[in-house]
Amino acid sequence: MYVNVFIKNMCTKQLLSYETVVHAVAGAAGGVTAMTIFFPLDTIRSRLQVEDSREAKNTVTALKDLIDEEGILSLYRGLEPVLTSLCCSNFVYFYAFHGLRTLVKSESTGYNALRDLTVASIAGIINVVLTTPLWVANSRLKMQGAKISIEDRKYLGKHPTYSGILDALIKISAAEGWTSLWSSMVPSLMLVANPAIQFTVYETLKTEFPKLIGRQELNAVSFFFLGALAKAVSTII
Numbered sequence: 001m002y003v004n005v006f007i008k009n010m011c012t013k014q015l016l017s018y019e020t021v022v023h024a025v026a027g028a029a030g031g032v033t034a035m036t037i038f039f040p041l042d043t044i045r046s047r048l049q050v051e052d053s054r055e056a057k058n059t060v061t062a063l064k065d066l067i068d069e070e071g072i073l074s075l076y077r078g079l080e081p082v083l084t085s086l087c088c089s090n091f092v093y094f095y096a097f098h099g100l101r102t103l104v105k106s107e108s109t110g111y112n113a114l115r116d117l118t119v120a121s122i123a124g125i126i127n128v129v130l131t132t133p134l135w136v137a138n139s140r141l142k143m144q145g146a147k148i149s150i151e152d153r154k155y156l157g158k159h160p161t162y163s164g165i166l167d168a169l170i171k172i173s174a175a176e177g178w179t180s181l182w183s184s185m186v187p188s189l190m191l192v193a194n195p196a197i198q199f200t201v202y203e204t205l206k207t208e209f210p211k212l213i214g215r216q217e218l219n220a221v222s223f224f225f226l227g228a229l230a231k232a233v234s235t236i237i
Contacts, residue, residue, distance in 0.1 A: 017099075017102065019098070019102070020095060020098045020099045020102060021095070023094050023095070023097075023098040024090075024091045024092075024094045024095035024098070025091070026094070027090045027091065027093065027094030028086075028087045028088075028090040028091040028094070030090070031086050031087065031089075031090035032083050032086060032087050032090075035082060035083060035086050036079070036083065039075070039076060039079050039082065040063070040075035040076065041059070042082075043066070043074070043075050043076070043077065043078075044059055044062050044063055044066065044075075046142060047062060047066060048062055063075075078138075078141055078142045078144075080164075080165075081137065081138045081141045081142075081164065081165040081168075082138055082142070084134065084138075084165055085131065085134040085135055085137075085138045085165070088131055088134055089127055089131040089134070089135075092126065092127045092130050092131055093123050093124065093126075093127040093195070094123075096122070096123035096126045096127065097119060097120055097123035097199065100119045100122060100123060101115075101116065101119045104119060113200055113203075113204050116199070116200045116203050116204075117196055117197070117200040120195070120196035120197075120199045120200055121192055121193065121196040123196075124192035124193075124195055124196050125189060125192055128185060128188045128189050128192060129182075129185065132181065132182050132184060132185045132188055133169060133181035133182065134165065134169075135184065135188075136172065136180070136181050136182075136183060136184055137162070137165050137168035137169045137172060137181070138165060138168075139184075140162055140168050140172065141162050141164075141165065141168055144161065144162065169181065194234050194235070195234070197233070197234040198230050198231055198233070198234035199230070201229075201230040201233045201234060202226060202227055202230035205226045205229065205230060206218070206223070206226060209222070209226060
């Protein structure tokens with residue numbers, strides 16, 4: 001009994017530690033900052049995927065046409081729900097990852113890539129299960145107001161107009177059932193491996209790269225390139 005209480009208290013202390021919360025907040029803030037900067041490119045990508053026009057467009061042409069037709073603010077249409085979803089998603093992921101890794105590391109010593117990959121995968125699954133409804137609502141919101149095909153417009157016509165992410169969650173749940181909020185969970189779970197591999201590669205590089213160059217500390221530029229390299233590796237794999 002005392003052993004169970006001790007283990008429970010130890011797990012609670014580690015999972016609710018200040019360091020875990022700091023990592024979660026930093027991850028959420030970093031994701032929000034990056035998305036805010038590059039959101040116009042994401043808007044263009046989404047528009048190119050659903051445009052009714054059959055004319056092939058490159059990114060620059062699509063960007064110019066969108067600004068001319070709908071104004072420069074159209075590049076940031078739907079930013080708020082995306083940031084809300086991303087902030088929650090990153091917070092959950094980094095909180096789960098660092099909390100679980102701290103818990104596991106207390107039972108072992110040294111760096112272990114396989115252990116981190118497993119922890120990252122579990123954190124990814126937790127993230128998908130908890131935040132999929134936000135991304136489903138976000139997808140519906142993002143499609144509103146876009147120039148899309150007649151078939152897609154008929155499909156969207158079946159759904160009400162949403163004023164925000166909370167309104168979308170309520171209306172989708174009421175009209176289609178609460179299970180529809182997790183309609184994209186299975187394909188999302190299949191993609192869990194990508195961020196898990198990315199984070200594991202990044203952690204490995206962060207540990208081994210200073211040894212390779214003979215420095216104990218890395219600067220911001222080094223962290224940036226290590227992150228980019230980790231993303232490239234996970235995408236290729």
